[in-house]
Amino acid sequence: MKRITAVLLTFILAVAAAAQPLDISGYKIVQANAALTITLPAGTVIQPGGYLVVARNTTKAAFETFFGITLNSNVVFINGFQVVGSNGFPSINGAETYELQNASSVKIEGPTIAMPAATPFNSVKRKSPIGDATLEASWTRDAVTAANPGTGMTNTNTGKLIISEFSDATAFANEFVELYYDAEPPPAGQGIGMITPARWKYNAGTTLTMTLKTAADTLKGFKVVKPSLFSWSTANISVQPGTASLSHSGDTTIIGNVNITSADSIILTITGVTATDSTAELTIPVLSSKNGTSYLPIQAFPKTLVYGSPRPIAVVKRKEANGAHSMLGKWAVVRGIVTVGNEFGGPTYLQDPTAGMALFDSSVSNNVNRGDDVVLLGLVAPFNDLFEFAPSVLLEKLGEGIGTDTTVMTIAQVLAQGTPEPQEGRLIRINGITAVTTTGGAPATSWATSASGTNYNITDPTGTLQVRIVTRTNIANTVTPTSTFDMVGVLGQFTTSYQLIPRMVDDIIVEGAGPRLMSQAPYETNITPTSLTISWVTDAPGTSIVKYGPTTAYGQEATDGTPKTQHAVTLTGLTPATVYHFQIGSANANGTTLSSDNIAITASQSSGTTRVYFNKSVNTSVSLGENAVTAKFDTVLINRINAAQFSIDFAAYSLSGTVGANIATALLAARNRGVKIRAIGEKDNSGTAPWTTLKNAGVVVIDDGYDAVNAAAGLMHNKFYVFDNRDGSSDKDDWVLTGSWNATDPGTDNDAQNIIVVQDKALATAFTMEFEEMWGANTDSPNAAGSRFGARKLDNTPHRFTVNGTPMELYFSPSDKVTTQINTALKTAQSSINVALLSFTRDELAQTIVAKKNAGLKTRVMMDNNTDSGNDFLYMQSNGIDIRLPGAALTGLLHHKYAVVDADKPAGSNIVVTGSHNWSSSAEIANNENTLIIRSKRIANLFLQEFKARYIEAGGTDTIVASVRRSDDLLPDAYALGQNYPNPFNPSTVISFAVTQSGPVSLRIYDVVGREVAVLVNGTLSAGRYHAEWNAAGLSSGVYFYQLRAGAFVSSRKMLLQK
Structure with a gap:
């Protein structure tokens, strides 16, 4: 038998407000009478309520097994042999004395009594909290034959092993050695037990498979004891090999008629196992027998982790009166909304209605995002006083894009929480911050960071609080506000200090003494080449102020002295296709409030030519005259x-196969004729042949790993190409190509995709700005120090454009709150929403679509799959959305990321959302993405043609029509088809008609040879008067005929398109 000697040291860290860790690195445990010293290694820190175990010469696992205990996570375990290079402490005979010395060899604690010699293998312990620790009467010894192994965690334990957070700190203030112990472990049987699964849900009806083996001796039988928390039927127990016998006695299953050697194994299978609704790592007692009659417990019982239903976070975080966590070292399950995903590189934060908490496990942090509704399993293991799960397991993701409440607090309230610490881990907001200083007290003019992050102090009228600025966030190295501001962040903790940790620049809200600027950002309207209007809202009347100019120095100012809450200031005399920085503000008798910097761009003098392409079939029955192009x-x-002719900048997620090779060849040919080429790719895809071809030929290519701080977190998922924007000589040669397309063979030939090509200098300039943020410079060579990818990117590009009269918006992820912009577009719908997406997991977008359906709008959704984690397919389907997966005709992915709003309405409310951005949390929070929002009847109709083709392929039966509207509530007396107006027309006209009763109606357009060129109506309409708009922009001049069919009524008229 192996002998184990351990010295157990217990430190009671009971502090009034909260227990604190004790760092005893370099301290010495000195056994005075043996002249032996153990110096504790660097990093030896005892957590609140914790203790130190020094074993003679054994591992922690063996120690636990021999004594039948599990040491909690706050136990510091040291193998004495590894520290002193010998056999650790010598055998204990009861006469040893120990001292605890600090790193300077100064005695800190230790007994003054030398125990008399005793029979070896006695258990030595202190008596109840009476007497003097220096007196022998305060100690007792148990004979080895009479003592049982202790159960621990009690100061009245009479067993050999005493693990006790001893409460008599006053009576035994000088005692740090809780136990001298040297004993043989109890007899153990041969055998090894393993069990699968390692983790399972309590009510899942799980199959447990236990493998029983022997390392040496031949075994004749096993007994398996059902734990009290488990429930299984003996009828569901089977064993292999089939020659083995099974019998049962109470909760014990007996396996006999076996002759197991080291080459053999017994497989015990138990099906339909359940447990009580609890979470714990449980052992299944197993005994083995060498003779088939007498049994001994095997040395290590197999363990399995059973998890139950989520518990409120406040319950899991509960503390004892002395500040120790009640569930320290125990497993627990919680459900909450993620407030910090992986923005900090760990930890992740979440909260439920009762409390907030952190977790430290990259397997979770890398797979969750802000707004995710998650169920987590974790081990309670606070770190530096911050409550955490470590490790943790993501059990379920139940939703995405869910908002959380932000608790508004003063700094004084934060600091006065007391032992329960109810706000720790929560998302909170501090208003009215008046000063930012370094931790040394100097004024801070920027949020400069080093290493993983830097601490600052913020002050409000009630006190001062530490703020942690994490280098990975886009706050790092930005300027601090120059006026009063608010800050949102999670409330963390590091040892004795609370820390407010903001997640992004938007968590810093600049305020002033004047009217408060409302949360919605200022927006530009009436954008022309030489002017634009800035609009915003304040909570109280005040004057209107706009400071503007080509840089953040501004230099010009426009004002309106009339007090108001709805502000609009027009800037004139501007330069076409030029970026302007601007700052809005408002003043009243209380003072002036100014915003942080914003960016806008004037319209260009480009042609605005916009071409849309699809790579799969389209359905032109809904064409308004211009058929979509494949x-x-x-x-x-x-x-x-x-x-x-001058430059090509592109950011592409993929470049591979024959398609990629052909593109690389064309790019090199352009480079060889003098075109400047800059390229950005995705790190995970950077090894494909086309990328290698470009690099080998001298083209500078970077990927999202180029930003060393973000370190390729998320994806570089952009898909855009910018042509000739860097020459600055003309508005006529700047082009942008973007969309959902990956430049691969399957992405081109198999997947359903779209691209859009736009000739506009202003739009191209914005894409170039985004490119150069990732590139780190506006030069031919990239700059790693300036490069920003992923969560570090800033919202620093213009968003609104007028492209030859067509309003467009451009947003980049993850900096620009793209999901909010998409949701805003969906909420404008008045008639219909048609969506085609690869991935749809953002709950708020699904909820908007359901709300529109409930309001009577047509809502149709095409999704590539219903298997993505947290997808919204079933939610929308159960709420009556016409939702479908692709039909068999589509051999690849439905790779689109578009929505078409009100394509069946007249011009005015028609919107297309397209780009690289899937409707997912990864796209919103982590990935580099681009999204265009286009307000155009023409573009909406082109996308509607593509959507109808995919919808019909998928078995869709609803009738999709183009623009038709009911003119009034009057019921006509007779069917009628009116003359179009205007006539002649170019390119749009309106056709009026009336139907007297509900039924099928069609309104079709034909050319002079009878070919159908458009279907304006093809479905059931109720009785009423209607107007249908037809746009013939894609057709040539000439005579066209339109025909109405409604029941038995048929009528035709002609019209003249004159361009």
């Missing part, structure tokens, strides 16, 4: 590359 996307792109 094309080979690589050909479209290569033609544009061949036309470039």
Whole structure:
């Protein structure tokens, strides 16, 4: 038998407000009468309520097994042999004395009594809290034959092993050695037990498979004892090999008729196992027998972790009166909304209605995002006084994009929480911050960071609080506000200090003494080449102020002295296609409030030509005259590359296969004729042949790993190409190509995709600004020090454009709150929403679509799959949305990321959302993405043609029509088809008609040879008067005929398109 000697030291860290860790690195445990010293290694820190175990010469696992205990996570375990290089402490005979010395060898604690010699293998312990620790009467010894192994965690334990957070700190203030112990472990049987699964849900009806083996002796039988928390039927127990016998006695299953050697194994299978609704790592007692009659427990019982239903976070975080966590070292399950995903690189934070908490486990942090509704399993292991799960397991993701409450507090309230610490781990807001200083007290003018982050102090009228600025966030190295501001962040903790940790620049809200600027950002309208209007809202009347200019120095100011809450200031005399910085403000008798910097751009004098392409079939029955175009996307792109004269900047998630090779060849040909090329890719895809071809030929290519701080977190998922924007010589040669398309063989030939090509200098400039934020410079060579990817990117590009009269918006992820912008577009719907997406997991977007359906709008959704974690397919389906997966005709992915709003309405409310951005939390929070929002009847109709084709392929039966509206509530007396107006027209006209009863109605357009060129109506309409709009922009001049069919009524008229 192996002998184990351990010295157990217990430190009671009972502090009035909260217990604190004790760092005893370099301290010495000195056995005075043996002249032996153990110096504690660096990093030896005892957590609140914790203790130190020094074993003679054994591992922690063996120690636990031999004594039948599990040491909690706050136990510091040291193998004495590894520290002193010998056999650790010598055998204990009861006469040893120990001292605890600090790193300077000064005695801190230790007994003054030398115990008399005793029979070896006695258990030595202190008596109840009476007497003097220096007196022998305060100690007792138990004979080895009479003592049982202790159960621990009690100061009245009479067993050999005493693990006690001893409460008599006053009576035994000088005693730090809780136990001298040297004993043989109890007899143990041969055998090894293993069990699967290692983790399972209590009510899942799980199959447990236990493998029983022997390392040496031949075994004749096993007994398996059912734990009290488990429930199983003996009828569901089977054993292999089949020659083994099974019998049962109470909760014990007996396996006999076996002859197991080291080459053999017994497989015990128990099906339909459940447990009580609790969470714990449980052992299943197993005994083995060498003779088939007498049994001994095997040395290590197999363990399995059973988890139950989520408990409120406040319950899991509960503390005892002395500040120790009640569930320290125990497993627990919680459910909450993520407030910090992986923005900090760990820890992750979440909260439920009762409390907030942190977890430290990259397997979870890398797979959750802000707003996720998650169920987590974790081990309670506070770190530096911050309550945490470590490790943790993501059990379920129940939703995405869910908002959380932010608790408004003063600094004084934060500091006065007391032992329960109810706000720790929560998302909170501090208003009215008046000063920012370094921890040394100097004024701080920027949020400069080093290493993983830097601490600052903020002050409000009630006190001062530490703020942690994490280098990975986009706050790092930005300027601090120059006026009063508010800050949102999670409330963390590091040893004795609370820390407010903001997640992004938007968590810092600049305020002033004047009217408060409302949360919605200022927005630009009436954008022309030489002017634009800035609009915003305040909570109280005040004057209107706009400071503006080509840099953040501004230099110009426009004002309106009339007090108001709805502000609009027009800036004139501007330069076309030029970026302007601006700061809005408002003043009243209380003072002036100014915003942080904003960016806008004037309209260009480009042609605004906008071409839309699809790579799969379209359905022109809903065409308003211009049929959607299908094309080979690589050909479209290569033609544009061949036309470039000065520069090509592109950010592409994928470049591979024959498609990628052909694009690389075209790019090198352009480079060889003098075109400047800069390229950004995704690190995970950077090894494909086309990327290698470009690099080997001298083209500078970076990926999202180029930003060393973000370190390739998330994806570089952009898909955009910018041509000739860097020459600055003309508005007529700047082009942008973007969309859902990955430049790969399957992305081109198999997947359903879209691209859009726009000739507009202002739009191209914004894409170039985004490119150069990732590139780190506006030069031919990138700059790693300036490079920003992922969560570090800033909202620093213009968002609103007028492209030859067409309003467009451009947003980049994760800096620009793209999901909010998409949701805003969906909420404007008045008639219909049609969506085609690869991935749809953002709950708030699904909820908006359901709300619109409940309001009577047509809502149709196409999704590539219903298997993505947290997807919203079933939610929308159960709420009556017409939602479908792709039909068999689509052999690849439904790779689109578009929505079409009100394509069946007249011009005015028609919107298309498209780009690289899936409707997911990864796209919102982690990935580099681009999204266009286009307000155009023409573009909406082109996308509607594509949508209808995919919808019909998928078995969709609803009738999709183009623009038709009911004119009034009057019921006509007779069917009628009116003359279009205007006539002649160019390019749009309106056709009026009336139906007297509900029924099928069609309104179709034909050319002079009878070919159908458009279907304006093809479905059931109720009785009423209607107007249908037809846009013939894609057709040539000439005579066209339109025909109405409604029941038995048929009528035709002609009209003249004159361009």
